[in-house]
Amino acid sequence: MVDFLLILAGLVLAPLAGGLIAGVDRKITARLQSRYGPPILQPFYDVAKLFGKSPSIVNVWQVFCAYLYAAAAAISVVLIFVGADLLLIFFVQAVGAVFLVMGGLSAPSPYSQVGAHRELIQVLTYEPLIILVFIGIFLTTGSFKVTAIFEQSQPMLLQLPLLYLVLTYALTIKLRKSPFDFSTSHHGHQEIVKGVLTEYSGPHLALVEIAHWYETVLILGLCALFWHTSIIGMAILLALTYFAELLVDNVTARMTWRWMLGYVWGVGLAMCVVNLVWIYVG
Amino acid sequence: MNAITEFIKKSRLKSPWAMHFDCGSCNGCDIETLAVLTPVYDVERFGIINVGNPKHADVLLVTGTVNYRNQHVLRNLYEQMPDPKLVVAIGACGLSGGVFREAPNVVGGVDKIIPVDVYVPGCPPKPEAIIDGVVEGLAKLAELQQQAV
Secondary structure, three states: OHHHHHHHHHHHHHHHHHHHHHHHHHHHHHHHOOOOOOOOOHHHHHHHHHHOOOOOOOOHHHHHHHHHHHHHHHHHHHHHHOOOEHHHHHHHHHHHHHHHHHHHHOOOOHHHHHHHHHHHHHHHHHHHHHHHHHHHHHHHHOOOEHHHHOOOOOOHHHOOHHHHHHHHHHHHHHOOOOOOOOOOOOOHHHOOOOHHHOOOOHHHHHHHHHHHHHHHHHHHHHHHHHHOOOHHHHHHHHHHHHHHHHHHHHHOOOOOHHHHHHHHHHHHHHHHHHHHHHHHHO | OHHHHHHHHHHHHHOOOEEEEEOOOOOHHHHHHHHHOOOOOOHHHHOOOEOOOHHHOOEEEEEOOEEOOOHHHHHHHHHHOOOOOEEEEEHHHHHHOHHHOOOOOEEEOHHHOOOOOEEEOOOOOOHHHHHHHHHHHHHHHHHHHHHHO
16 A cells, blocks of 8 residues: 555656756746746646647657656656666666657658757766665665665765765756757757757657656656755755856856766765775775 | 636736747847846846747747748747747838838738737837737737637
8 A cells, every 4th residue: 555655746746846846947947037936836837838738749669659658757757666676777867867868860851860969978977976876875775675765774975075066067967958959959048959849749759758757756766866865965965056057057168078978977976986996995 | 617717718828938939030020029028127026038949939929021931930830939929020021022122122010920919010020029028919819718718
């Protein structure tokens, strides 16, 4: 019964939370740019409107990929809510990310193709880092299970501070925020061509958007695991992390993919190694 | 089910994504249109965002005279927009061809090629008038929805 409630919460509450976060995000971004900004519920209006539009489909592959991306994102969130294996969560979300790329590649439009290739490079950049974060969690808890983390008496952040920073890099890339927003911009109003999302339209674009909300909740959920001992600590950690993301988004410009790969792998892998050696020796 | 349809109808009026197409204008109307998107007027507070892609757009803002070369582009863009969609013609040139209407390569106003819902006159129109034009178009859309039920 508890499992059923958790699955329901993962399926229903996660996208609602993700949409609200996106709305707050747009509002705060607008305030930082001295604008008034859209209402908090604007992402829900956008998605509802997109569902109400008549579908214009490039090919069946694209539709298939949109559905699979959304399904994989939803399943990975449900898995983290029921306390499943971190490796399983990792593989399911990786499948979703790959299907988004395949949807972009299925259309012959050059914008869609370039966007898909760039998205693939982004996936390549953050996946090894997430796996190393999970290895760090394994070394501290002795298990890949989410439930094993909750048996710890003290927050993981004290032992894995550098790996937490690495996870926030992955969050920035996953949210497609500056300086890592080159496959498609997170903010619609900044972008001329939407990269990997160019050929998605109407209901399928709405599905991709909902999947994006799920993924936001997934990565924030992983961040929350680092302060599992108290709800307030968790909330403060997430609020601070997300606000830092917003600040970075607003004060940086888009960089090149070569810079991203070099910088994120260089700094990220160095921090991972230092933190892993520290746990291993200590 | 009814509540969902109602929410979608309400959302259509709250989230008009606009695409701006310069059909050979002198840049006057374009500058006023883009001014609407800046922090001074900040149309994002009404949910209007500027998209560069007809497949994501709900409102097509057209400036400038239509000529024999760009009429195909204009029609193509219009046809790629999924329904329901609005077309707003901006400026004297967009309405009738303006001072260029008798030039040999000019077809005329935007409505010679695609159906136009709202006309925003002016040379160039004020940013307030352009915002007004989009809001007027949304009112028209709401009316059409009422009749469809």
